[in-house]
Amino acid sequence: MLTEDAPGEGSVADDRQVVLVVDDDARLRDLLCTVLTPLNCEIAQAASGEEALTALLQRKVAVIVLDINMPGMDGFETAQLIRDVEELASTPIIFLTGQAEAGDLGRGYDLGAVDFLMKPVSRQVFLAKVKALLELDRSFARLRAAAAKLHEEQLMAARAAEIRQREELAFTRRREKLGNVFTAASIDLPSLERTIVAELSQMFDAECVLRVPTADNGFHESFSHEGSGEASDLLQALLAEPLADLAPGPQPQDAVMVEQLTARGQLVGVVCVGRAGGPAFTEAEGALFRGASVGAALAISNASLYRVQAEYAAVMQATGDAILAVDMSGAIRSCNKAATALFSADRDALMGKSIVDLAVAQDRERLKEQLDTTMATRQEVSLEMTLAGRDDHPVDVMITLSPIGDAGDLHVAVVVHDLTEIKRAQTEIRHLASHDPLTDLANRRQLNDRLAVLSGQRDTGSKLTALLYMDVNQFKGVNDTYGHDTGDELLLEVATRLRSAVDDDTLVCRVGGDEFIVVFEDVASVDAAVAEGNRILDRVQARPVACRNVTLYPSLSMGIACLGVTAHSPEELLTQADMAMFEAKKNRLDVCVPYTDQIGSRQEGKAYLRAEVVDAIARSDFRMVYQPIVNSATGALFGLEALIRWRAGGREIPAAEIIALAEDSGQAGALGRWILARSFEDYVALGRPDLRLHVNVSPDQVLDEGFLEHLISVQQDTKVAPGSVCLELTERAFTRDPAPAHKALRGARDYGFSLAMDDFGVEHASMTNLMHVPVDWLKIDRSFVARVEDDERVQRLVRGQIAVAAYMQADLIAEGVESLQQAEWLRDAGCVLQQGFLYSHPIETTELATYIDSRTAVGADQGANEN
Known part of the structure; x- marks a missing residue:
């Protein structure tokens, strides 16, 4: 995404240079290319790291604009491959990213990045930086041209020196006289x-x-x-x-x-x-x-x-190229040190030997013909061929033949440039273009090529092509906990086990960070393919992986689809296998899951809902309901928790699913802002400032740079007292770099809002967060409340949470209270404030005022009876 600060000015370059823009977002690539139009340069595009490497093989590029977060080969992996090639090592790279993780900046500069830009990027900043790099490239080009000119002048001086030497002979007798x-x-x-x-x-x-x-x-x-x-x-x-x-x-x-x-x-x-x-x-x-x-x-x-x-x-002796002078017969008359090193012979052994004899047998006649042509036409020529180097080892070279001297004493200067490293680099780049750099398995490009061939060869009478799509479970947790080096070790071992579990001819691919694909050709049936998938799962998961600092137990989720059964194109095959894999991961299945139409329908429904979230926010299709928070000792109403609801496709969408859909579609921030605005407006309409309003905020919303500014803006527009509002968040907000979340929440509390840690003690709980976030409330999760009546272990855990709250000087609210026994146990243990179906289901806005009035009367009566 780009932002526009002010109109920019481009410059017209003297020569057309190439800028390579690499981003998986086609819309963003087109926008970046449009911004660079004033530079009058040629702009190439690549949608992935693999396409970028292919483009770099085909043309010389002046500047590379490289997105970090791409599927498949990410920007850092692509940059590493570019830097490993000598001819590309100095090409400037500008990294782009929409969300930088800790260490990304240092990692980018370690890879030789000249700049590191965060999305959205200013058009003028982006244009100016690329323009400066293009101007620097032109400066380097002028320097190279000057160096080439100097080399030519030195060569001409050497030629002139020989002419002067011959003239000197004519003056010798005159000088003697x-x-x-x-x-x-x-x-x-x-x-x-x-x-x-x-x-x-x-x-x-x-x-x-x-x-x-x-x-x-x-x-x-x-x-x-x-x-x-x-x-x-x-x-x-x-x-x-x-x-x-x-x-x-x-x-x-x-x-x-x-x-x-x-x-x-x-x-x-x-x-x-x-x-x-x-x-x-x-x-x-x-x-x-x-x-x-x-x-x-x-x-x-x-x-x-x-x-x-x-x-x-x-200069001749210092150059890395072999330089030899040969006479009209091809006999070597002089050479430099590089020539003797290339052919593993001393100078005397080379003198008098024919340059033609140094070529391999199949190239000798071609070299002889070209040498004769150079003598006859007196024109310089270059050609690729193979010479016999030291120990007769073949060496790919570029030979340049340049005639020197006059008709009476014509010689040929032979410059031999060793192409071994260039050829090796080209071979490596071609290999990397079709293989994963970490595991050396086939990559997505090779997979797509193979599937295209298989799709074209398929006929109705042939056997099936099965694609197994698998994903390493909890892999992000491995990286976050033990580091990326350990994660790489795990991926390498999984790749090794996958490769050893199938035949050499079976295509095994790594197509993402922790995603692998195996393609079986000529499979008898879907059941046979599923059996093969289960066999592979058993092989991969059979024993632990011993990494440098931990022993891990690999776990895979696997889905399968077959070409010609439910899928009729490579695209459908990949999509269906991915859906089946997701089904296995969602349901935590440890077997290979075949794709079915029912799986496809569910996934399509979720895709539809993700697409609908944006319009639903704009149309205010969502609504808010409110669950009471009650003082279990007095029966008085303490506050209300705002909960979002959405009816779509004929069913009521749960709040957790709404939040997940918003996060998947990148609308978590927009949805969170809508929730804040609507709940504040509903609260003001009640006219009950004595009640506390609890509003849930999502992790993505808290991490948004504009979160605090929007929160204060809504408060000022609605005139809600900050002390009446409690912001509830789960500890999932701190699973990434916690510093931005800590800063935003401290700012909200400094302004007067109170904070509550929701689902305390579940999954992501960390005592560290209690040190950095000044929470006022801890909410005991419903999973503990449901078992608190008869499970002594759970009772001890809940008492521990109550003790933590006391030590942290935080108040407690218990969620999911559904029975009188649960309410009494919690109250006796020290948790008085409670919410759940025992007191009320979430209440629609239209019925909220009536409920509050009735509940207030109940609380007053109960209080009078107690007095």
């Missing part, structure tokens, strides 16, 4: 520059200045007179001109000679010699100066070339 004084100079450029100015200064008995261009389009100068650190005024005036504008040859009064230093077609510097106040230079000195300048230019060029070659050689 000129008596080049720089042949013994260092290839270190600064040392060479000092040698040049020193030798020329001594040769012509003059000052000498050498100006060499630098990489930043500036220049560097070397002086023969190091002591002064500068040239004479005459040379300084001359060198004030730009480097390229200095004219070669004799200068004013023949006192200065200037020569541009050019080698291999490039200007490498300018050299000047001058005699301030001395004799003019002769023609012979000019010729000698020109010859010496040629030698100096070549020496400077050689030093520069050596530096480039050294840098490129270092």
Whole structure:
């Protein structure tokens, strides 16, 4: 869900990037994609973690928007698989969730999330964050392009170096004739520059200045007179001109000679010699100066070339790719360290060997043909193939053939990139796309593919296809009590036992957190399939599972449906098996339950009611009834408990079922707000502020961020005194992170409302909650009251609850009192306030005033008699 703060602005990217939106809610995905439209990027969608992994195999994605709470593979599992692939490890992920559990934030950032957004998300916040990540992706792309350009420049420099080396051979004889004084100079450029100015200064008995261009389009100068650190005024005036504008040859009064230093077609510097106040230079000195300048230019060029070659050689040796140079016959002439490591041979063993012989037999002819084509066309080409690596182990590689040199000395640079890790990652991703990452069983995608095939192959005369749908009972309790690591151990053992209980060809799947499916093909009958299901249940549940910190007894609920009996499509098959499994879980059956039309009808009825809850709230189809709370000692009416009622489909829906339907359909908060408003209005209409109003609040309602604000708003609208209202809640509100519930309830009590713990001592009871929630009332559950007359153990438990209430300075109310004996025992034990059928069934609003008047009179008479 998104919220809209203000109109946003998008930016148009230079290149179309891809944003992958992963959410099982199609409506929300479409809305997210609409928000991202201004970014002018390509938007891909995935409805599950499995689809997201498939999409990442098919295209490069700049940003991933990933929902945490998805059926099947959740967002955290999907993110973990993405991070395990090297090529995807740096792809930014924004997590989305509608309800974060404790530890989700830390877990998300541990997985490398760049952001973590709670639903509803502001359109502008969402758009801005994705936009920023796209801009960052473009920045990285520019950096990669710059790196590629640098690599190309280095390769071109190496090629140019070879050309310069050949040109150097042509100048060698000329340099010898000129008596080049720089042949013994260092290839270190600064040392060479000092040698040049020193030798020329001594040769012509003059000052000498050498100006060499630098990489930043500036220049560097070397002086023969190091002591002064500068040239004479005459040379300084001359060198004030730009480097390229200095004219070669004799200068004013023949006192200065200037020569541009050019080698291999490039200007490498300018050299000047001058005699301030001395004799003019002769023609012979000019010729000698020109010859010496040629030698100096070549020496400077050689030093520069050596530096480039050294840098490129270092890059070649440091790269992880194997690089080899081969001649026209394919013979290897040079290679780097990565090449020797790949082929497990020393450099000398590789020299002279044909590159074609390094390929596996089936690829040798193709490599030979491509090598000849590269030589003929002088065009670079890349191809995938398999080479024989160390110990003749086959290695998948990408080979790039690049021609270098000229027609007289043509070579081919061969770059070999090892694809082993990439291929392994691709294989793993394909496996993960169809398998559960925890148990390695088939996942829902593989299940759907198999069911589609089976559905297409089915004919009326063939045997049945049976689908067993099973769920681990109380699995959430295992996670909450012992931790997710223990839960994972339990799931792994269940998966192992399921796999070992069937043939290797039988499809076994994990399709949810604790849900498993087994598909039997060619089953003779439904009864045979049920028998197989019961056999599997026995195998899985036969012995306990020893986890790291506890021993657990696995328990499964199992349902079964058959294709061609009640189901006629894969979708129906899955739905019916799920319904049958739910029937087994609801009735706590320890056998395989086959799907029947009666099961389907009941489930469809519940689905209809869940859909009707929203409209029922809007139409106020619900109504409130009120059960009296009576002082059993005086007979006086103490208060009223508000209870919701709903008549739908021709029957009266119980309050517990109404609450469950509202929670399942996400309407618990809306229903709770309706109950508060209606019960407050009914209470005001009675005009009896002396009576206490008890109103039940659901766990989901208390955990709603707007609970306290709405409670106060209703109170202010109806003018009900907060001290007259008691909010009743069950301890189920604290089964998740209790801190939000504690905070909300303390806020309600601080405002003046009193609090009651309903169903105290049943199922979720915890003494810890009594420390954090300042309850005013404890309500003894009807399950204790029903047995309090004749069960001594229950009597001791109830007396214990009464003692706890006394120590906590809380009052008591007993629920479900139906007999006079129960009422008297509770009263004598110390619980005076009671409610139940002994006193009255819940009363409709229209009859409430009459009942209160009659009950008040009864209480008054009883009080008078006692006096």
